Amino acid sequence: MKTHLRFIRMISLLFLLLAGFGGLADPQKAAAETGRQLFLFDFGAGPAEKDYMKVEETSAYKKDKGYGFSHLDGIKCKRTEKKEALRKDYCFVNQSAFLTDLENGTYQVTVFASSAEEVALFAEGEAVGSIPAGAKGSEAEKAFTVSIEDGRLDLEWRGASPKVYAVEISKIHQFDFGDGPAAPGFTPVSARAGYDPDKGYGFDDASKVSCTDRGTDDPLRSDFCISDGTSFSLDLPNGTYEVKIITGDALQKTNMDVRANGMLQLYSFGAGAGGYNEKTFPITISDGRLSIQCMTARTLPRVNAVVITKTAYHRTDDKTTVFLAGDSTVSDYEPGYAPMAGWGQFLGGYFTNEIVIDNQAKRARSAKSFVDERSLDAILNRMKQGDYLFIQFGINDAGPDPARHTDPYTTFQDYLRMYIASAQEKGGHPVLVTSQSKRTFGENGVFYNSIGEYPNAMKQLGREMNVPVIDLNRKSLTFYNTIGIEATKKVFMFLEPGESPNYPDGAQDRVHFQEYGANQLARLVTEEISDLNLYPLKRALRK
Structure with a gap:
C-alpha cells in the first residue's frame, strides 16, 4: 500500500492508543481516524x-x-x-x-x-x-x-x-442492510452490527435490530433491517453529504419517517407491498458523526440500503435555492398517492435551471409543529447566502390539536418571526405565502376564504417586518370564482369510484389538490413572484 495511506493508518493507531483502546468517545476524533x-x-x-x-x-x-x-x-x-x-x-x-x-x-x-x-x-x-x-x-x-x-x-x-x-x-459509503448476501461494492450490515469505533459505523444498540431476507434475486433489496428505537451511526469528516435511503419489502407495505442527527429529513417515506422506493437528502456534518433513525407508528421501518456521498468540499454552486416550508398542500407526494399533489411539486417547472427548488413541506404540519420537529433546522442547515425561504402555514394551525395549534395574531405570528429571523441570519430571503382557500362557497356560488384570520395575520406581519407576502389566498379565490364551482372538482381531489387505481372508492376532498390543481396553484405563485419583482427569481422564470 502506498506510503501516505500507511501514514494515515499509523495516525489511526495513535488515536486508538490515546483512547486507551476503549474506542473514541468523541465522534469528531473518530471521524478523524477515518481521514483516508x-x-x-x-x-x-x-x-x-x-x-x-x-x-x-x-x-x-x-x-x-x-x-x-x-x-x-x-x-x-x-x-x-x-x-x-x-x-x-x-x-x-x-x-x-x-x-x-x-x-x-x-x-x-x-x-x-x-x-x-x-x-x-x-x-x-x-x-x-x-x-x-x-x-x-x-x-x-x-x-x-x-x-x-x-x-x-x-x-x-x-x-x-x-x-x-x-x-x-x-x-462513497455503501451499506447493504440485512442477513442475505451483500450487493457488489456494498458493506454488509446485519442485526449484529453494533457500533464499532474501529470500523466507524454500526447500530447504537444492536439488541433493538432485526433483519429479514425474502430470498429474491436482487441482493440489495431482497433483505432489510428493522431498527426499533435505535440509530445507525457512521463516523464522517465534517462537511456536506448526500444521503440516499432505499426501502421496500417483497411482501409487505413500508412506511417510515427518517431523522438524521435529530432532524426530520423524510416524512411518510415508503412503498407498497412488493415495491421499493429511494430518496436522497443533503445534510451538513459538524461533529464528525451521522446518525440515522427510522421510525413510524404505522408499519415497522424497513431499510434495505444507505448510500452516503460527500458533496464538493469547496462548493462553487452559483444557483439560487428556494426552500419551501409548509403543509400537505405544498408538499411532494409519492406515486402511490397520485393524482394527489402539492403545488411545490410543480414550482420548479416554471423556472430555468438557474433556480433549485428544495421542497421541505410536510403533510399535517403547522407553523408550530414544523419548528418543534426541527424541520426548520434541516432547512437552515443547508441554506446559503442569497437563497429563499417560502413559508406557508395556516390550515393546520387552526385545528384543536395542541401540538399544532396557534392563534393568528399571537403565537402564529411569533413562530413566523422565528422563520423570518432565522433565514435572515443565514443571509437568506424569507417570503410569506398565505394559505390558499379550501373549496368552500356560499349559496350564491361565490367562493370565500375558509382559513380564518391566518392570511390577514400573515399579511400584517409582512408589513411590520418588511417581508414580501405572496397572497395565494386572494389569488386562489379569484381563480376558483373565475372557473366556477363544477370546474374546481378538477382542481381538488374529487374522483369518481374507479377513476384512479389509488382511490378505488373515489374521493371528495375539498382541501387537497389533483395534479392539475397543484400545477395551477404553482402558476399563481409565480405570477406573484413576478408582480413582487423578487429577483433573481423573476429573471429566471420561463417565458
Whole structure:
C-alpha cells in the first residue's frame, strides 16, 4: 500500500492508543481516524488553500508521496488575480494524467477546471463526462463516481490546454442492510452490527435490530433491517453529504419517517407491498458523526440500503435555492398517492435551471409543529447566502390539536418571526405565502376564504417586518370564482369510484389538490413572484 495511506493508518493507531483502546468517545476524533475518506488537491503556483495538498509544476508522481502527475511535460502552473478560493491559481495539464493512491473502493471525484474549448474527463481510462467550453461557476465543477480496483486513481483531461484548479476525492459509503448476501461494492450490515469505533459505523444498540431476507434475486433489496428505537451511526469528516435511503419489502407495505442527527429529513417515506422506493437528502456534518433513525407508528421501518456521498468540499454552486416550508398542500407526494399533489411539486417547472427548488413541506404540519420537529433546522442547515425561504402555514394551525395549534395574531405570528429571523441570519430571503382557500362557497356560488384570520395575520406581519407576502389566498379565490364551482372538482381531489387505481372508492376532498390543481396553484405563485419583482427569481422564470 502506498506510503501516505500507511501514514494515515499509523495516525489511526495513535488515536486508538490515546483512547486507551476503549474506542473514541468523541465522534469528531473518530471521524478523524477515518481521514483516508477524503483527499483534497489544490492545483497552481500559489500557496495551497486550507486543508488542501498542493499540486504544482514539480509534482511528479512518487510512491513515497502517493500522488502527482504521470509526467511533467506540458505542465505549467500560474496565479490569477481572482480572490475566490481555489481560483487564485491553476495548472495547465497537457498530455499528462494525475495519479493518486487510494484504497480499493467506490469514490466520488469532483474536478474544478475550465478551457476555451470543451474538456473531456477520463478516469481509469474510461470517459466520465466533460466540462463545456468557457465554463464558469458551477459549470466548471464536474462530479462523477469511479471504482478503484488497483489501488490508484488515474485521472486525465483531454482538451486544448485545460486549466485545472482543484480535485476532490471522497469515499462513497455503501451499506447493504440485512442477513442475505451483500450487493457488489456494498458493506454488509446485519442485526449484529453494533457500533464499532474501529470500523466507524454500526447500530447504537444492536439488541433493538432485526433483519429479514425474502430470498429474491436482487441482493440489495431482497433483505432489510428493522431498527426499533435505535440509530445507525457512521463516523464522517465534517462537511456536506448526500444521503440516499432505499426501502421496500417483497411482501409487505413500508412506511417510515427518517431523522438524521435529530432532524426530520423524510416524512411518510415508503412503498407498497412488493415495491421499493429511494430518496436522497443533503445534510451538513459538524461533529464528525451521522446518525440515522427510522421510525413510524404505522408499519415497522424497513431499510434495505444507505448510500452516503460527500458533496464538493469547496462548493462553487452559483444557483439560487428556494426552500419551501409548509403543509400537505405544498408538499411532494409519492406515486402511490397520485393524482394527489402539492403545488411545490410543480414550482420548479416554471423556472430555468438557474433556480433549485428544495421542497421541505410536510403533510399535517403547522407553523408550530414544523419548528418543534426541527424541520426548520434541516432547512437552515443547508441554506446559503442569497437563497429563499417560502413559508406557508395556516390550515393546520387552526385545528384543536395542541401540538399544532396557534392563534393568528399571537403565537402564529411569533413562530413566523422565528422563520423570518432565522433565514435572515443565514443571509437568506424569507417570503410569506398565505394559505390558499379550501373549496368552500356560499349559496350564491361565490367562493370565500375558509382559513380564518391566518392570511390577514400573515399579511400584517409582512408589513411590520418588511417581508414580501405572496397572497395565494386572494389569488386562489379569484381563480376558483373565475372557473366556477363544477370546474374546481378538477382542481381538488374529487374522483369518481374507479377513476384512479389509488382511490378505488373515489374521493371528495375539498382541501387537497389533483395534479392539475397543484400545477395551477404553482402558476399563481409565480405570477406573484413576478408582480413582487423578487429577483433573481423573476429573471429566471420561463417565458
